Amino acid sequence: xxxxxxxxxxxxxxxxxxxxxxxxxxxxxxxxxxxxxxxxxxxxxxxxxxxxxxxxxxxxxxxxxxxxxxxxxxxxxxxxxxxxxxxxxxxxxxxxxxxxxxxxxxxxxxxxxxxxxxxxxxxxxxxxxxxxxxxxxxxxxxxxxxxxxxxxxxxxxxxxxxxxxxxxxxxxxxxxxxxxxxxxxxxxxxxxxxxxxxxxxxxxxxxxxxxxxxxxxxxxxxxxxxxxxxxxxxxxxxxxxxxxxxxxxxxxxxxxxxxxxxxxxxxxxxxxxxxxxxxxxxxxx
Numbered sequence: 057x058x059x060x061x062x063x064x065x066x067x068x069x070x071x072x073x074x075x076x077x078x079x080x081x082x083x084x085x086x087x088x089x090x091x092x093x094x095x096x097x098x099x100x101x102x103x104x105x106x107x108x109x110x111x112x113x114x115x116x117x118x119x120x121x122x123x124x125x126x127x128x129x130x131x132x133x134x135x136x137x138x139x140x141x142x143x144x145x146x147x148x149x150x151x152x153x154x155x156x157x158x159x160x161x162x163x164x165x166x167x168x169x170x171x172x173x174x175x176x177x178x179x180x181x182x183x184x185x186x187x188x189x190x191x192x193x194x195x196x197x198x199x200x201x202x203x204x205x206x207x208x209x210x211x212x213x214x215x216x217x218x219x220x221x222x223x224x225x226x227x228x229x230x231x232x233x234x235x236x237x238x239x240x241x242x243x244x245x246x247x248x249x250x251x252x253x254x255x256x257x258x259x260x261x262x263x264x265x266x267x268x269x270x271x272x273x274x275x276x277x278x279x280x281x282x283x284x285x286x287x288x289x290x291x292x293x294x295x296x297x298x299x300x301x302x303x304x305x306x307x308x309x310x311x312x313x314x315x316x317x318x319x320x321x322x323x324x325x326x327x328x329x330x331x332x333x334x335x336x337x338x339x340x341x
Contacts, residue, residue: 059193059202060131062140064119064150065095066323067183068291077190080127082119084143084150084323088112095321100294103322104330113224116323118150124157132161132168137199141173141186141206144254171199173206176254179320180289180336181215209338212283215250216259216275217291217334218268220298224329247271248328256327272335273306280310284340290317294330302333 063069065083074081083096088106107113124140131138140158142150151174158170175182185206192205245268249259259275262268276288290306292299296319303315325332 058136059189059197059199060136060138061186061190061193062124062127062131062138062154063182063186064142065321066143066148066150066178067141067186068179068318068321069183069186070318073187077187077194079186079190080131082123082127082150082154084119084148085117086114086322086326087117088114092117093322095323098322100319100322104294104325107326113326114322116148116326118148118153121153121156121160124154125160128157128161128168128170129165132165132170137169137171139171139173139189139193139199139202139206141175141182141189143178143182144176144250145174146176146251146253146255147178169199171203173203174254175206176210176252177213177215177250178324179215179291179334180318181213181250184213184287184289184336184338185209212286212339212341213336214279214339215334215336216272217248217328217332218245218272219248219328220245220265220295220331220333221329224327247275248334269302269305272302273309276306276335276337277310279337279339282339285310285337286340287338288312288315289336290315291320291334291336292317293320293325293328293332295333298331298333302335306335 062080083094086093128138140154145151155172175185188209189202189206192202243264244261246261247259248256251257262271290299290303299317303317307315
């Protein structure tokens, strides 16, 4: 009996790693008035062009309990245990959907073991937890030990990100039109972060792109000096060049080569817009 990992598409774990660790991924979706896409299937160029041309920011949708039921049943029918680690409940109802599927599975397989864990994070703030758990599972550790590996990362992972424009926050109803206009005129860039209880909040407001990049580095360096650095990932939304530039600048300052750059998909991208960027890092302690 082994522990098998399940996560959702907002972890943005590379397909190769999912294959290597046998991680099952449930995709969230994005809904336009006339089209629906699974995040794992949509072409990013087509997706963002559609937003720009139509002026409509789509909504996101969590995986249905039926999808989780299929994934969980495949695992428990094989005699294995399932650990699902998902996007923060402060951002999405995905955990609730998985929990509903768990209850249905237990009615059919009362001896099965399925655990649901709220990552309190998203993107690689979630992904690093899943990968730590998957590594422990591959080593043959128990469910409790696998969960502890994920929880240890959850306590030490941080995610800060910056929307290049306030338009998407305004279109999504998260700020008013006047605030967006003033912010654009003054070139104000809010530094957003994932709070300890798994919600998105404003950490600080900085004027200008170069200033905000320096500010991200300042936040990172302060934590490194206090707690050390285990892993660092740069995220970008549909702008790989910006992502590489940020990775190179931070890497040069820290003396780190080949900082990993990963794209953020549409489910999270619709809230901040293309060109947004950020950092996820895991401290040593």
